[in-house]
Amino acid sequence: MTNQQKRFLKLITSVQDKYREAVYRAIRDQINYFADNYANGITVTDLPKLPLIKALRKIYEDAGVQNAVYVRQQIRRSLRKGFDSPTEKLQWMVNEYYRQNLLSQAVTPITNTTRKQIEQVLQQANAEGWGIKKTVQALKKTDITRARAELIVRTETMKAANAGAMLSAAELDIAVNKKWISANDNRTRRIPRDQYDHLHMNGREVGYNEGFVVPSTKTIDLMQYPGDPTASAGNVCNCRCTVAFVPLRDALGQPIPMSRVAPQAGNQFLRIATLAASFSISNMLISELISSIENDNF
Numbered sequence: 001m002t003n004q005q006k007r008f009l010k011l012i013t014s015v016q017d018k019y020r021e022a023v024y025r026a027i028r029d030q031i032n033y034f035a036d037n038y039a040n041g042i043t044v045t046d047l048p049k050l051p052l053i054k055a056l057r058k059i060y061e062d063a064g065v066q067n068a069v070y071v072r073q074q075i076r077r078s079l080r081k082g083f084d085s086p087t088e089k090l091q092w093m094v095n096e097y098y099r100q101n102l103l104s105q106a107v108t109p110i111t112n113t114t115r116k117q118i119e120q121v122l123q124q125a126n127a128e129g130w131g132i133k134k135t136v137q138a139l140k141k142t143d144i145t146r147a148r149a150e151l152i153v154r155t156e157t158m159k160a161a162n163a164g165a166m167l168s169a170a171e172l173d174i175a176v177n178k179k180w181i182s183a184n185d186n187r188t189r190r191i192p193r194d195q196y197d198h199l200h201m202n203g204r205e206v207g208y209n210e211g212f213v214v215p216s217t218k219t220i221d222l223m224q225y226p227g228d229p230t231a232s233a234g235n236v237c238n239c240r241c242t243v244a245f246v247p248l249r250d251a252l253g254q255p256i257p258m259s260r261v262a263p264q265a266g267n268q269f270l271r272i273a274t275l276a277a278s279f280s281i282s283n284m285l286i287s288e289l290i291s292s293i294e295n296d297n298f
Contacts, residue, residue: 016157019062034118062160063158069168071169097167110152165225197215
């Protein structure tokens, strides 16, 4: 395992340890809220999302920004060139990505799974003729949320860290290729043992705007980066892979601007980077304050 692989695993493990309980409590709160209000006729569509939103936002702010800063340093070293770009800009970009994607790609799917778990208990209660008291007790005793919380915090931390890396590369406006970096140990998924193969993805390079074609015995996913939320669950859940970047140079050895090889259209990371370039730090801080107030009132 390379130093980069070890550093990434250390990062995501550290973030997971910080927020595991917060994610668990957020899911547990959803079930307890339903159980406490079951007798009043609450439906499974009324589950609270705010605690989960806050927990996941902290994961994105922590893992996303840490990895974004690291990637910027690595690209700078490979080019032997400094970049005048404050960390506050990366923080704003990560939070903007979170704002645009977290509800649809994380909070809502997680909450929908919680609803299904509650519905399973209700179906059993109906089939066996349970009363309200026994149903509420069954809901509060179920502890499948502990394993779910572990899966969620692992997966979302990896997704946040790699999204931060993609944003960092976009923000520098230097043309790069993306390189898939696998964990490369006995746990790394591979064919024929698994349906998806990340072991043999290690070291594969594609352009920044291109997708990684991940081998599979089931479906072929075109992934923008490890943890891409548009990919199959089998490619994303519990993944520990990361993405690195290789700067491109012209015939004279000079870095090529990103705009020459990767148009903005269709690339959310480049669009966010362009938006960030037009903002002053004071505007970003105001935007962050407004976003924080909106989340607290969600």
